Amino acid sequence: MPALLWPGDDRAGDHLGDSQVVAAMLRVESAWLATLIDAGIAPAAAAADLGEQAGAVDPEALAVAAEAGGNPVIPLVRQLRERLAGTHPETARWLHRGLTSQDVLDTALVLGVRETTDAMLARMNAQVDSLAELAERHRADVAAGRTLTQHAVPVTFGLTAARWLYGVLEARDDLCDARDRLPVQIGGAAGTLAAPAELLRRSGVGGDALALARAAAERLDLPWAPPWHTVRAPLTRLADALTRAVDAWGQIAADVLVRARPEIAELAEPAGSGRGGSSTMPQKANPILSILVRRAALTAPGLAAQLHLAAADAVDERPDGAWHTEWMPLVQLARLGLTAADQTAELLAGLHVDTGRMARLVQATASGLLAEQRSLTALVEGPPEPDFDPAHYLGGTDALIDDIVRRARTADRTRSGGRR
Amino acid sequence: MPALLWPGDDRAGDHLGDSQVVAAMLRVESAWLATLIDAGIAPAAAAADLGEQAGAVDPEALAVAAEAGGNPVIPLVRQLRERLAGTHPETARWLHRGLTSQDVLDTALVLGVRETTDAMLARMNAQVDSLAELAERHRADVAAGRTLTQHAVPVTFGLTAARWLYGVLEARDDLCDARDRLPVQIGGAAGTLAAPAELLRRSGVGGDALALARAAAERLDLPWAPPWHTVRAPLTRLADALTRAVDAWGQIAADVLVRARPEIAELAEPAGSGRGGSSTMPQKANPILSILVRRAALTAPGLAAQLHLAAADAVDERPDGAWHTEWMPLVQLARLGLTAADQTAELLAGLHVDTGRMARLVQATASGLLAEQRSLTALVEGPPEPDFDPAHYLGGTDALIDDIVRRARTADRTRSGGRR
Amino acid sequence: MPALLWPGDDRAGDHLGDSQVVAAMLRVESAWLATLIDAGIAPAAAAADLGEQAGAVDPEALAVAAEAGGNPVIPLVRQLRERLAGTHPETARWLHRGLTSQDVLDTALVLGVRETTDAMLARMNAQVDSLAELAERHRADVAAGRTLTQHAVPVTFGLTAARWLYGVLEARDDLCDARDRLPVQIGGAAGTLAAPAELLRRSGVGGDALALARAAAERLDLPWAPPWHTVRAPLTRLADALTRAVDAWGQIAADVLVRARPEIAELAEPAGSGRGGSSTMPQKANPILSILVRRAALTAPGLAAQLHLAAADAVDERPDGAWHTEWMPLVQLARLGLTAADQTAELLAGLHVDTGRMARLVQATASGLLAEQRSLTALVEGPPEPDFDPAHYLGGTDALIDDIVRRARTADRTRSGGRR
Amino acid sequence: MPALLWPGDDRAGDHLGDSQVVAAMLRVESAWLATLIDAGIAPAAAAADLGEQAGAVDPEALAVAAEAGGNPVIPLVRQLRERLAGTHPETARWLHRGLTSQDVLDTALVLGVRETTDAMLARMNAQVDSLAELAERHRADVAAGRTLTQHAVPVTFGLTAARWLYGVLEARDDLCDARDRLPVQIGGAAGTLAAPAELLRRSGVGGDALALARAAAERLDLPWAPPWHTVRAPLTRLADALTRAVDAWGQIAADVLVRARPEIAELAEPAGSGRGGSSTMPQKANPILSILVRRAALTAPGLAAQLHLAAADAVDERPDGAWHTEWMPLVQLARLGLTAADQTAELLAGLHVDTGRMARLVQATASGLLAEQRSLTALVEGPPEPDFDPAHYLGGTDALIDDIVRRARTADRTRSGGRR
DSSP states (O other), X not given: OOOTTXXXXXXXXXXXXXXXHHHHHHHHHHHHHHHHHHTTSSOGGGOOOGGGGXXXXXXXXXXXXXXXXXXXXXXXXXXXXXXXXXXXXXXXXHXXXXXXXXXXXXXXXXXXXXXXXXHHHHHHHHHHHHXXXXXXXXXXXXXXXXXXXXXXXXXXXXXXXXXXXXXXXXXXXXHHHHHHTOOOOOOOTTSSOHHHHHHHHHXXXXXXXXXXXXXXXXXXXXXXXXXXXSOOHHHHHHHHHHHHHHHHHHHHHHHHHHHTSTTTOSEXXXXXXXXXXXXXXXXXXXXXXXXXXXXXXXXXXXHHHHHHHHHHTOOSSXXXXXXXXXXXXXXXXXXXXXXXXXXXXXXXXXXXXXXXXXXXXXXXXXXHHTHHHHHHHHHSOSOOOTTOOGGGOOTTHHHHHHHHHHHHHHSOHHHHHTOO | OOOTTSTTGGGGTXXXXXXXXXXXXXXXXXXXXXXXXXXXXXXXXXXXXXXXXXXXXXXXXXXXXXXXXXXXXXXXXHHHHHHHHHHOHHHHHXXXXXXXXXXXXHHHHXXXXXXXXXXXXXXXXXXXXXXXHHHHHTTTOEXXXXXXXXXXXXXXXXXXXXXXXXXXXXXXXXXXXXXXXXXXXXXXXXXXXXXXXHHHHHTTOOOOHHHHHHHHHHHTTOOOOSOOSSOOHHHHHHXXXXXXXXXXXXXXXXXXXXXXXXXXXXXXXXOOTTTTOOSSOTTOOOOHHHXXXXXXXXXXXXXXXXXXXXXXXXXXXBOSSHHHHHHHHHHHHHHHHHHHHHHHHHHHHTOEEOXXXXXXXXXXXXXXXXXXXXXXXXXXXXXXXXXXXXXXXXXXXXXXXXXXXXXXXXXXXXXXXXXX | OOOTTSTTGGGGTTTTOHHHHHHHHHHHHHHHHHXXXXXXXXXXXXXXXXXXXXXXXXXXXXXXXXXXXXXXHHXXXXXXXXXXXXXXXXXXXXXXXXXXXXXXXXXXXXXXXXHHHHHHHHHHHHHHHHHHHHHHHTTTOEEEEEETTEEXXXXXXXXXXXXXXXXXHHHHHXXXXXXXXOOOOOOOTTSSOHHHHHHHHHTTOOOOHXXXXXXXXXXXXXXXXXXXXXXXXXXXXXXXXXXXXXXXXXXXXXXXXXXXXXXXXXXXXXXXXXXXXXXXXXXXXOOHHHHHHXXXXXXXXXXXXXXXXXXXXXXXXXXXXXXXXHHHHHHHHHHHHHHHHHHHHHHHHTOEEOHHHHHHHHHHTHHHHTHHHHHHHHHSOSOOOTTOOGGGOOTTHHHHHHHHHHHHHHSOHHHXXXXX | OOOTTSTTGGGGTTTTOHHHHHHHHHHHHHXXXXXXXXXXXXXXXXXXXXXXXXXXXXXXXXXXXXXXXXSSHHHHHHHHHHHHHHHOHHHHHHTTTTOOHHHHHHHHHHHHHHHHHHHHHHHHHHHHHHHHHHHHHTTTOEEEEEETTEEEEEEEHHHHHHHHHHHHHHHHHHHHHHHHTOOOOOOOTTSSOHHHHHHHHHTTOOOOHHHHHHHHHHHTTOOOOSOOSSOOHHHHHHHHHHHHHHHHHHHHHHHHHHHTSTTTOSEEOOOOTTTTOOSSOTTOOOXXXXXXXXXXXXXXXXXXXXXXXXXXXXOSSBOSSTGGGTHHXXXXXXXXXXXXHXXXXXXXXXXXEOHHHHHHHHHHTHHHHTXXXXXXXXXXXXXXOTTOOGGGOOTTHHHHHHHHHHHHHHSOHHHHHXXX
């Protein structure tokens, strides 16, 4: 799904692309069918590898057909039943029984978004490693602090890296949490599980519709939750956490863009083949990774807001438009997030840090950078310190770096790191 | 570009699809090359039909290559030069000379968006016809007015249609205006037209760089304007007008959705083959056109806001991310708008109006609908009017319908209607 | 701070009003001053009750003076020093030493938002009680389920209440979590704690600047965190959780608004004195609580997006505008949230549920409501069941209600309930 | 209405403050009452100066009372009737007859927003003057052009000023247009003008309800339009144009913020007394006007989107929440816009331009700035030009400045300039 007007989108690979969504919908239908068979509702003859049908489904045709009912599940089920009627009549007969479109699409999107999130978490782990190393390597490399665009007091580049790291750590925690709370959606037509219960009753099997839903959840390795047809917290929580991650990368990109300006030139992006070029100016080396990450940062908040709006406008047992507004911003936010995660990881792994340039600026502007320090000298009596070195006005910099890097190093890597 | 998770998107056809954007970029490069040849800067041998190259360009590969420079123009120019080097060396040599990436992409998007807007205006003209007819046909069909969800005073369904029409007319005017103000973008590397001027000087032709830009604009049938690399008003104006149109359709859809509820059942969508069905409930006839239009209405404001944010964050002679955030929301807003325009036109052309149902409700609730009227009776002395008919409490309804329909009928149809 | 154009805002009382923010800023300065004295940096004579100064501060004058430096802390400190110079010279001398404006304002907003959140949580606990009761009381009261505005399969009103409850529970968890993670902000001019460290050094006291910050945090009963001048996750997390709560209430309000329509009339708002009236129609009883809650639901997503945008645009050690954009949306979101929390609590406590009306609709539409059930009958062989009762097609409704109510009843009430 | 957390808000004075809105509502009621008297519906004895009542209305009490009906008009009318009952019984009797709350509030907001827009346009005229002067004064002052943060080709600062001017001119045109299209709102309870028509009928006066509405519009010096209770185009058009203006100022602020960085130092803000200071760093001179303008630029798009959302969600003859969401973002957008207009005018009037610094940078980086020029040299045969001066690579700069300044000078100043 590379998109001409969305540079870098190919970094997101097939994640949540149309084919992947079809495959995920088939996975959901398969899991449910297997659950029906297991429970003794559907006959063993209904068993079939629906995944094999994936190739036969044309996403474009499905997309066109999706309009009539408002979602792609309806034509998918119809197509599958038609295809299977001849060879697998029992499969055709039992397919999708007990579910509603929203069950299939919501769960498929949850599966897709969870995979995308895992890929993102893997990039975040790489970012954390790069940042912890930058923080430690440059812990004593003094640079001018800047507030409201003007020079403030001295900092070190290591502290800047630690500050970036802090943002990524905060975001990673929330993203892991939101990821783990993405549940299966199985509620049937109006969230009562009436059809599954009816199937149990009429087939004489007996038992509990909720147990059926829980069994399907287990097959899909998803936590169970009550039907959330109109309780969209699982999605807004994930979208918020994704946006928080993009925010953290946006902050990194903004800093790189300022400090890569030729008049400052303290940071430079890793050179890639042909990267940063212009169509007309041969001398150009534009910080294009940061530019594209910043693009994501300016875009993500609006996408997440769209998901909240959909949640806030939910009505009835399935809403009249709000649900339909969720799909595109969710997919775009996830893909844009993964792209930005990957670009940021690459940026940080190869970031050029010109500590000499930083040091020269500190020397040249030492008087301003130490204005606060001198005002404190006036406050606390004592001899003047005319040759005070900016490198001695760093306060808790070292301890702050230690604190943040320690958090990075002691975080449970298996939690997010093992994925992907 | 049908998208699985964007039902109805195929109604927008190829508009602003990747191939169309490539074709538009080639059109811009062609117009500029022809201008250079015309001016005597480039030799006649540089002439070539770049449009023929369209087939050779792989949008997916271009999309991947676009990341390095941040936009697709850079790899497109490189590819074209490589392809043409053997057969059309002068074309390869003169291609894109004097332009910058932003000139090509902005102008290509302007061309694409203008075409999409024209298609939308054609649908709006159809809507206007349907609505004027509905307003007149139902001018005297009394219905309960509703405010804050509760019954208010009587209206007629004709007035409701006129109100909808009013919104469409307001939007159409703004959209025509914004459409006509979409200018060519030709500024060169930093908006100074330095390269075109240099080409004029060194080729000994002399003359004026602005005249060159104006000539290219004329070839593309676009108005000229000073380079707007960081003055994004043309795009925000168009996006705002598009959104205003979607707002108008959203209002129509919201009314249909309320009045198509089975407990009210005053309106119904035109039946389409298989339309409005459910994956599990055979009795369902969901008002799916309105639902998808409402989806657009809830989505458009955020997309337009993104374009304003990009405009507000513009910096330098070309911004570091803000420009790059414009492309996707612009394309999505235009395609979503065209889809919603088409769906609304279909909805209005076939809307079922149950005037009997409306009348029965008015009868049943006449006392409440006339409470205001009775309070005025108390105010202005005179005999009580016990059997007052709600149909006599319609005030200026007729005159308002006339006023709005007259505007619809006397609008300059050639302005927007002749397009597409 | 009641605002004419924000009906219901007085429900938020003084929360985050200008005077409260001034008081919170004084509390922060006081805590820091006490910390300096405790540490032996400032002399005991610097001790003063800054809270007493609150009355002397004119918020309007402060607001005007805030423009010069871009925030209200700068003129507040200046005013306090001037006022205290005569009577408390040591207080005047030591006030604010070691802090920067952002430390004071961020921490003050954290204190204010935390209190507002606690007030909101108290309302949510009341909502949870009302909803659990509604869910149990109406667990068997059958009603028509509705999807995409049309009748679907039967539900019970108890399940609807449980679904609302589920949304509130999800939101409450996130809000408690985000509330507890709001940290103190103490970083000094550029987040290095250089000034506190310098004060320790020059006063000969020795020790650790971070320890000083932690001590101040403890005084304010806030968790410590590294300076988050440009890591805005604590605020976006809170804003997201607030919005998630408003989403949950918006869903409730949307349902009430549909079902309070006179043609449906299954639900009605509690009557308040003069509530729901019109300026001209005497018969009106508008569902005004739900309308105002819905207003909040349509508004909150944009406010939270603004906080994310500020986070994403953070640059340097303090950003050039992004920080300044946070304050108003944060305050508005918190106040609007508290207003909506209170309105929803009132709405739920007095909601009129017309179960007779629901039952009559179910009877009248039983055939449609059971269309799915009949299609399953066809699927699983067995005798037809002509007089099947919609009340027998409720699937896991009871178990779902139990599951959600159990969660409500077993939640740690002391966590959020003990507050306020 | 200075707000502690909205620095600079006092620049917006009383515009759209609570008292002003009350005064505007009284103006609307007065105009309508006078129209009723003029028409012979109400007796001459109903005449009264409602403006005199303004002092007696307590906006805070009104705000609290506004919740019951959802808007402040209902309690205002009640209060006025109670106050006037004794002294002006006929006024009390006839007040508000024929109107609905929305008529009064919408028209009052239109009056308030129009005044605020006029004040904004006056600032824009001043900006235009400053910018035209800057463009001409610095037309030949060469500076480095910057794209994607890196040096591009030479520009002049005069062209930068002309580019800013271009944005302001585009915005001013749209704002004038939107301002002039703000209509009166008179529709009665459901937009039919039933009550005015009934008053005409029963009072035996006869005549036309629309004529009555037009007469009231004339009294208020507003254009008439059909009732736009749910057609919100007039407000979204105004909000869009306001945002377009803020976008233009945001672009200016962003450029100043980059070029005021100490490493670049090409521009500086006018010094104001105490402006730009810090609470702890005595050396600081922060570009605070630009920071606050940038704050507005990052905030406005979300506010305008809120108005579009309200328009898109309009339903029935008066919507159930969407209308209520408009008021605060509209007021905030208008006040924030006026503040930013004023700040930008001040910034531009006193902007320090360091042309020497610009020139030195051009000298130091001439080789890079001329890389494109050299590549054209290679294209068009001819002798190399080793000492080519960047000042000779400015293309159409002069002509572009002329074009834009001419537009500024020939614009119809009376249109917007005469106001305020």
